Amino acid sequence: xxxxxxxxxxxxxxxxxxxGLTYIVLGILIYLIYKKxxxxxxxxxxxxxxxxxxxxxSINISFKESLIKIPILPLGVWILYFILSSKGNQEKWNRYRxxxxxxxxxxxxxxxxxxxxxxxxxWIYPEHNITTYISNHNASIVxxxxxxxxxxLNKEKLYSQFASMxxxxxYSDVWYxxxxxxxxxxxxxxxxVLTGTTPKKGSGIKSIIYVERDGNGLLITCQxxxxxxxxxxSFLDFNTEGKQND
Numbered sequence: 671x672x673x674x675x676x677x678x679x680x681x682x683x684x685x686x687x688x689x690g691l692t693y694i695v696l697g698i699l700i701y702l703i704y705k706k707x708x709x710x711x712x713x714x715x716x717x718x719x720x721x722x723x724x725x726x727x728s729i730n731i732s733f734k735e736s737l738i739k740i741p742i743l744p745l746g747v748w749i750l751y752f753i754l755s756s757k758g759n760q761e762k763w764n765r766y767r768x769x770x771x772x773x774x775x776x777x778x779x780x781x782x783x784x785x786x787x788x789x790x791x792x793w794i795y796p797e798h799n800i801t802t803y804i805s806n807h808n809a810s811i812v813x814x815x816x817x818x819x820x821x822x823l824n825k826e827k828l829y830s831q832f833a834s835m836x837x838x839x840x841y842s843d844v845w846y847x848x849x850x851x852x853x854x855x856x857x858x859x860x861x862x863v864l865t866g867t868t869p870k871k872g873s874g875i876k877s878i879i880y881v882e883r884d885g886n887g888l889l890i891t892c893q894x895x896x897x898x899x900x901x902x903x904s905f906l907d908f909n910t911e912g913k914q915n916d
Contacts, residue, residue: 682791682872682873682874683794683795683871683872683873684787684788684790684791684793684794684795685787685791685874686872687790688783688786688787688790689783689787691783692779692780692783695779696776696779699772700716700720700769700772703768703769703772704716704769707765707768709765711765711766711769715766716766716769719750719766719769719770719773720769720770720772720773720776721773722746722749722750722770722773723744723746723747723750723769723770723771723772723773723774723776724746724773724774724776724777725744725745725746725749725773726739726741726742726743726744726745726746726774726777727741727742727743727745728740728741728742728777729742733784733785733788736784736787736788738781738784738785739777739780739781739784740781741774741777741778741781744771744774746770746773746774747770747771747773747774750763750766750770751763751767751770754766794870794872794873795869795870795873795875797895797897798837798897800832800835800888800890800897800899801832801870802869802870802873802875803867803869803870803875803877803879803890803897804832804864804867804868804869804879805867805868805869805870805871806866806867806868807825807829808866808867808868809823809825809828809864809865809866809867810823810864810865810866811823811862811863811864811865811881811906812862812863812865813861813862814858814860814861814862814863814880815858815860815861817856817857817858817861817883818858818861818862818883819883819908820908820909821862821885821906821907821908821909822906822907822908822909823864823881823905823906823907824905824906824907825905827901827903827904827905828901828905831901831902831903831905834901834902835888835899835900835901836899836900837897837898837899838898838899838900839898840889840896840898845859857883858883859882859883860880860881860882860883860887860889861881861883862880862881862883862906863878863879863880863881864879864880864881864888867879875892876892876893877890877891877892878890878891879891881906884904884906885904885905885906885908886900886901886902886903886904886905887899887900887901
């Protein structure tokens, strides 16, 4: 049994836009239904009936890394029927029945919004564009592995190559073997961490960005995915002073 109310409106701009439009559509539809009623029920009771009508039995499936609920059985409508038509009060059920069924069918509108949100999100925050994950110019690097050479991040070189950076395949098994199975040459492929960066505002993205040891690659690790970008020129300036500068 599920009761569908969106609670993450402002974690992501795409979610906020689609959710806002969804609630506007729902508000217009419920107003039109209310306007058609000859005998106008109390507005507060209409709202309560619509909310109870949202109760449903659903099946959950995964779509673009999101869990969506497909309505199957109108549990809320059944509950309202037994409550409102009890003791032979069929007239009360008839008065509120359109709003009860509206509550159930509102779940399908929420379903459509769930399917549409990833499309809007990809349009605003393309996942294969590096500027989605790095939107400011305050980056610096820190060493995260002892095999790293002392280096300085060249911000101008980094930011100037964003437009030409290409996403390339990730060879996790090969990289793991390079770093951990060859004990005689324990060299980490991504020994630096890029800090001071922020993703595009409103994206809700949380990530850790690793810098490749040659200074040409960035490995962006998000909650459920990784992205690997390569530049034509190294954006690290290696030094031999024995320490790292930001």
